[in-house]
Amino acid sequence: MTKKEISLTINGTEHELEVEPRKLLVHAIREDLDLTGTHIGCDTGNCGACTVYMDGQAVKSCLTFAVQADGSEITTVEGMEDHPDAGMGESDLHPIQEGFREMHGLQCGYCTPGMIMSARALLEENPDPTEEEIRESISGNLCRCTGYQNIVKAIQYAADVMNGREPPESPVEHGEAAEPEAASDGGTPMCEADDCCMDVDTDFEPPGGDHK
Ligand code: FES
Numbered sequence: 001m002t003k004k005e006i007s008l009t010i011n012g013t014e015h016e017l018e019v020e021p022r023k024l025l026v027h028a029i030r031e032d033l034d035l036t037g038t039h040i041g042c043d044t045g046n047c048g049a050c051t052v053y054m055d056g057q058a059v060k061s062c063l064t065f066a067v068q069a070d071g072s073e074i075t076t077v078e079g080m081e082d083h084p085d086a087g088m089g090e091s092d093l094h095p096i097q098e099g100f101r102e103m104h105g106l107q108c109g110y111c112t113p114g115m116i117m118s119a120r121a122l123l124e125e126n127p128d129p130t131e132e133e134i135r136e137s138i139s140g141n142l143c144r145c146t147g148y149q150n151i152v153k154a155i156q157y158a159a160d161v162m163n164g165r166e167p168p169e170s171p172v173e174h175g176e177a178a179e180p181e182a183a184s185d186g187g188t189p190m191c192e193a194d195d196c197c198m199d200v201d202t203d204f205e206p207p208g209g210d211h212k
């Protein structure tokens with residue numbers, strides 16, 4: 001298939017790419033530019049894990065062909081730390097990222113990059129949203145872990161910081177939601193809940209032999 005030359009400015013850096021017309025933007029971002037912070041959950045526009053900030057809007061990059069984004073300015077989650085608002089809070093992070101960390105707005109983290117980009121689009125357009133407006137803005141982003149409560153609090157935290165208000169105390173720092181201990185092998189941290197969804201039996205063998 002004939003390839004087409006496109007130019008994408010991602011996180012402030014211009015990239016010239018040759019892509020097939022059928023290539024999705026999410027695949028160009030992840031595979032051609034190695035920016036794997038943008039996730040793929042469904043490839044059908046339902047989950048929002050692939051959301052990026054493109055030309056002032058939150059866009060699901062699995063519903064956009066790379067050629068449609070030619071000439072666009074895109075921010076992915078990797079670019080949030082370089083945003084002018086980064087460092088407004090207690091860390092070098094963007095207040096939205098800090099809000100997710102401080103308010104325990106993630107568990108497995110799969111939805112988080114897309115949530116952060118949807119929150120960014122909201123706060124650029126509406127710097128002091130109501131809870132209802134926050135919930136509406138993330139209605140295209142699915143989270144299978146958190147029940148959304150702490151995601152809403154994370155975005156409210158960011159709005160507080162960005163509007164010069166004192167954000168609420170972090171339940172993470174103050175022990176209401178204990179931070180998970182890092183796994184001893186340096187791998188995925190495990191939580192300590194009795195019904196932890198990550199507490200899988202790694203020795204389990206499925207009945208009927210070795211399924212490859
Ligand atoms: S991967 Fe794009 S919406 Fe799910």
Ligand code: FES
Nearest residue numbers: 107109143144145
């Ligand atoms: S934190 Fe796991 S999907 Fe949202």
